[in-house]
Amino acid sequence: MINSNTILKALPHVLKTVNIPKLGKKRQGKVRDIYLQKDKRILITTDRQSAFDVILGHIPFKGTVLNLLSAFWFEKTKHIVPNHMISVPDSNVMVTRNCKPTSIEMIVRGYMTGVTKTSIWY
Secondary structure (H helix, E strand, O other), X not given: OOOHHHHXXXXXXXXXXXXXXXHOEEEEOOOEEEEEOOOEEEEEEOOEEEEOOEEEEEOOOHXXXXXXXXXXXXXXXXXXXXXXXXXXXXXXXXXXXXXXXXXXXXXXXXXXXXXXXXXXXX
């Protein structure tokens, strides 16, 4: 289990970005550094925290948690629908197939009503 002392010690070592030219052409998303290769992509999930396309800061282990959570669900659902995941060689890295994405976005909130457009009842 990770305690607050472990997180505090990790603050100076957050993964902000990765630059490995040998991996191919690099694109940078909100939280992932993406390397494009002929038949696959290398996704490196960083510790960047963003909102409204602005990097707000960096949270230790955020990239690791996000990447491993994604890998968990890709593995658990691959019998329902095929996915792009090939392997997870590191806790922050996922190797994937190149494919055409289907864009779906869903926001889950703990409430239905509210005073802003973010509530589902609006």
